[in-house]
Amino acid sequence: xxxxxxxxxxxxxxxxxxxxxxxxxxxxxxxxxxxxxxxxxxxxxxxxxxxxxxxxxxxxxxxxxxxxxxxxxxxxxxxxxxxxxxxxxxxxxxxxxxxxxxxxxxxxxxxxxxxxxxxxxxxxxxxxxxxxxxxxxxxxxxxxxxxxxxxxxxxxxxxxxxxxxxxxxxxxxxxxxxxxxxxxxxxxxxxxxxxxxxxxxxxxxxxxxxxxxxxxxxxxxxxxxxxxxxxxxxxxxxxxxxxxxxxxxxxxxxxxxxxxxxxxxxxxxxxxxxxxxxxxxxxxxxxxxxxxxxxxxxxxxxxxxxxxxxxxxxxx
Numbered sequence: 001x002x003x004x005x006x007x008x009x010x011x012x013x014x015x016x017x018x019x020x021x022x023x024x025x026x027x028x029x030x031x032x033x034x035x036x037x038x039x040x041x042x043x044x045x046x047x048x049x050x051x052x053x054x055x056x057x058x059x060x061x062x063x064x065x066x067x068x069x070x071x072x073x074x075x076x077x078x079x080x081x082x083x084x085x086x087x088x089x090x091x092x093x094x095x096x097x098x099x100x101x102x103x104x105x106x107x108x109x110x111x112x113x114x115x116x117x118x119x120x121x122x123x124x125x126x127x128x129x130x131x132x133x134x135x136x137x138x139x140x141x142x143x144x145x146x147x148x149x150x151x152x153x154x155x156x157x158x159x160x161x162x163x164x165x166x167x168x169x170x171x172x173x174x175x176x177x178x179x180x181x182x183x184x185x186x187x188x189x190x191x192x193x194x195x196x197x198x199x200x201x202x203x204x205x206x207x208x209x210x211x212x213x214x215x216x217x218x219x220x221x222x223x224x225x226x227x228x229x230x231x232x233x234x235x236x237x238x239x240x241x242x243x244x245x246x247x248x249x250x251x252x253x254x255x256x257x258x259x260x261x262x263x264x265x266x267x268x269x270x271x272x273x274x275x276x277x278x279x280x281x282x283x284x285x286x287x288x289x290x291x292x293x294x295x296x297x298x299x300x301x302x303x304x305x306x307x308x309x310x311x312x313x314x315x316x
């Protein structure tokens with residue numbers, strides 16, 4: 001199992017380095033001016049390009065940039081935040097997005113699992129039908145539509161929650177955007193949990209366990225839920241990345257200074273801030289690769305067959 005984990009970590013690091021290299025090259029060869037030309041003279045732009053090494057050969061730029069990234073230095077922006085260090089700006093934005101996204105993950109996963117398990121155990125009843133309809137609506141309705149609905153009823157009609165994000169009341173003003181972001185995760189997890197549990201409950205090994213007298217919660221906990229969780233973990237992984245990196249439209253509408261809003265500002269500002277686009281691209285890639293690495297390790301915990309295969313591979 002140790003060799004299996006180390007192999008996955010090595011593959012993840014190699015993939016991240018390759019993606020960083022490709023992202024840097026693609027961003028550098030893109031057409032356009034990374035500086036706000038309306039407010040800077042040609043001489044100022046030329047000095048800025050020389051200062052940031054943008055006139056160096058592309059391979060020299062790649063080596064210099066990747067050596068800085070390995071030290072946690074993403075450089076400075078070209079048009080956003082008056083050239084403040086990207087690492088400082090990212091720190092605050094990551095904190096906001098992760099806390100709101102983390103709350104959305106907890107709500108969506110907990111409610112989704114509960115709803116899916118309840119629907120599977122009551123297959124063919126009204127509860128099952130309600131869960132199915134709810135899952136369809138949750139998948140079809142965009143998060144920002146649900147956000148506007150919540151804002152209208154719980155911020156305007158019933159002024160209980162703030163209409164826009166207030167960093168001084170972080171937890172209180174995080175409830176509305178977290179609920180809106182959790183809807184898709186909630187619906188997806190509920191649908192997959194219900195379908196996987198129904199399939200597992202019809203399997204031969206569950207029927208064998210029932211014939212041996214295992215019933216109720218013990219049967220669901222030991223045989224049904226554990227086997228149903230394997231595909232659910234796979235589905236949950238990309239959802240976690242989406243929530244942690246922030247929903248672009250939700251953060252923009254609710255005024256959250258998070259990663260999603262930062263990406264929109266970097267692309268749609270006076271001049272496209274390529275340094276922020278590059279840093280956020282690396283961040284998204286690192287999060288996705290890290291989450292998938294955790295999923296691979298969880299497979300080994302949930303599925304004994306993977307542990308056995310990894311052991312046999314190591315012995316070979």
